Amino acid sequence: xxxxxxxxxxxxxxxxxxxxxxxxxxGGALGIGGGGGAGGGLMTGRAAGNLLTRGTGxxxxxxFATSLTLAILADGGQRTGSVLDAAPSDEAAGPAxxxxxxxxxxSDAEPAVPVAPLSQ
Numbered sequence: 230x231x232x233x234x235x236x237x238x239x240x241x242x243x244x245x246x247x248x249x250x251x252x253x254x255x256g257g258a259l260g261i262g263g264g265g266g267a268g269g270g271l272m273t274g275r276a277a278g279n280l281l282t283r284g285t286g287x288x289x290x291x292x293f294a295t296s297l298t299l300a301i302l303a304d305g306g307q308r309t310g311s312v313l314d315a316a317p318s319d320e321a322a323g324p325a326x327x328x329x330x331x332x333x334x335x336s337d338a339e340p341a342v343p344v345a346p347l348s349q
Contacts, residue, residue, distance in 0.1 A: 231302050238295040245288040252281045 234295055234298055241288050241291045241295060245292060248281055248285045
């Protein structure tokens with residue numbers, strides 16, 4: 230199923246590139262379709278422009294639909310929940326190892342900060 234949709238997707242992409250390149254270029258870009266109305270072709274310039282524009286729109290909609298379909302089928306129904314459900318929680322991580330601030334201090338040790346004697 231995915232292979233068939235992928236082949237259709239690629240054919241739509243190739244056809245869309247061809248239609249875009251055939252369209253009349255406004256700014257001298259890649260359009261190779263010419264576009265002079267007096268060319269004596271199959272249709273006038275305006276009719277050909279409308280046909281190519283509509284065809285590009287239909288192919289773009291098909292490309293969008295096949296892209297969404299491929300994305301949905303690629304999941305394969307494997308996910309059952311949110312990404313946040315799979316994230317480890319604080320309780321699941323277990324107790325943290327004591328760091329330097331949490332190290333036990335022996336009771337007979339002198340304080341690290343000198344304390345001035347209290348005056349009486």
